[in-house]
Amino acid sequence: MSDNTCIMVVGATAVGKTALSVQLAKLFNTDIISFDSRQCYQELQIGVSKPSQAQLKDTRHYFIDSHSISQQVNAAIFEQYALSAAAEIFKCHDTAVLVGGTGLYAQAFCEGLDEIPVISQSVRESTRSGYEAYGLHWLQQQVALNDPGYFNAGDVLNPQRLMRCLEVKLSTGRSIQSFQANIKKVRSFQVKKIGLQLGKEMLDRQINKRVDVMIEQGLAEEVRSLVACNHLNALNTVGYKELFEHFEGKVSMGEAIENIKKHTRDYAKRQMTWFRRDISIKWFSPGDMEGIKSELGNSK
């Protein structure tokens, strides 16, 4: 195994990951790979809290502004993208910094995803439109019929999982379970995970502040300019969907802003639920640069 190391910074939204990642990149004189499922889109700016222009100029960032909202991006695509970015970085450095809040993407990068054939667009479309037209009950019936094994074991109230199961079966003729070997891939680098953590009150305060600043910076205008794209998955994003509701006349501006704050809190909570169970993460408070440095130094 090589000596190459990925330092991975994780934590809830608004906790201060970006600042730390830039500090670490400077410290190790290297580049950054983001694993944030929304910051990769060029069209999304104010609402997704990207690194500043100065930070982007100073430090090379991968997976920031790298895609368009009209492109398909998912965990598997990210895995390939990030692995090749890491290989690129390791040509000249022995350390890469990763930073983000999308747990599934982090997992895909560290452990890989099982190989499942690409699903044809037509199968995907028909599965989706079937659900939209006939509802959950129809979906459950289809899964019970086509993949009873999954139906009996699976999450039958979760439409997203059911659709995935159905499209795999319809497209490949095999149950999705037959692909899920759950084998962790071996990487040619080691990973050190640094978690950033703040008390609930502090984090809520930073979330509220961040949202207020986004509004001041003109988030509403940005969202208005994207109304025509509101059906795209990339726009199913906190900060955007709430303002679409406002522009559709469903809620007042004040309510939309409150909803953004609430949904950001919910999101942060889900992120922590995900990261907490990863025992390889070492947790620090955002200001504890000394602790983080010694952790990275000692274990090397």
Added chain:
RNA sequence: GGUCGGGUGGCCGAGUGGCUAGGCAGAGCUCUGCAAAAGCUCGUACAGCGGUUCGAAUCCGCUCUCGACCU
């Protein structure tokens, strides 16, 4: 001092003798190709004390408390 109303879980709010509303906020969790997504789970609370009753948040009495009005 008197009369009349009220007091329901963190908040809002229904319930008028047995069938544990509901909403919001909050908490816990799941996670293999849409993940800033999608989904799951969690509150016997009825101001207090006593009584009636097989059974009371619901009826009766007293106490406390909030409000309105009266003298």
